[in-house]
Amino acid sequence: MKTETASFRLVVCTLMVILQMLALRAAGQPWFCRCGSGAVWSGNVVSSHNSQHLLDPYALTHVLHGVALAGLLWLLRGCCTPAWRFALASLLEAAWEILENSPIVIERFRTATISRDYYGDSVINSIGDLGACMAGFLLAERLGLKRSLLLFAIVELLLLFWIRDCLTLNVVMLLSPVEAIRDWQATGLH
DSSP states (O other): HHHHHHHHHHHHHHHHHHHHHHHHHHHTSSSSSSTTOOOSSSOOOSSTTTTTSOOTTTHHHHHHHHHHHHHHGGGGGGOOOOOHHHHHHHHHHHHOOOHHHHHHHHHHHHSSOOOTTTOOOOOHHHHHHHHHHHHHHHHHHHHHHEEEEEEHHHHHHHHHHHSSSSSHHHHHHHHHHOHHHHHHHHHHHO
């Protein structure tokens, strides 16, 4: 049974990556950062490299997507196996990545958040975000509710102190921007 679950998850991961890559390329997103450096990591969130390399600080928010989806989809435990919940979480994250890179959401990020120079994710960054979500889901499955909530809070605080942004602020600023938050974020990132 464990091998079937691992195989199923591998198939789901592969299908989600292919679907996401095709959708993002069809939307015109670049494969990699246009700088051509091939760097795996970009730590500067207010640069043209943000969301262009495999990983950046916002990958941690995608880990939290996985943690949150594991908690939410746990409610389906009576009718869905963990492998199916993982598949659903992967599908939801891939759908978010595609939506996040749509012109309307890119423009919303640019006007409502500190990401004034955001033009969407590169394909490799988007795949990294999907992988981070999957890792967060699997981690939350192992940690259980209390430790997952603790992890969520720690990562949110870490991101707040590090980049003056986190998943919670991302959601707030996308849905109902607060000028005081944007000002606070901008003063600490120069």
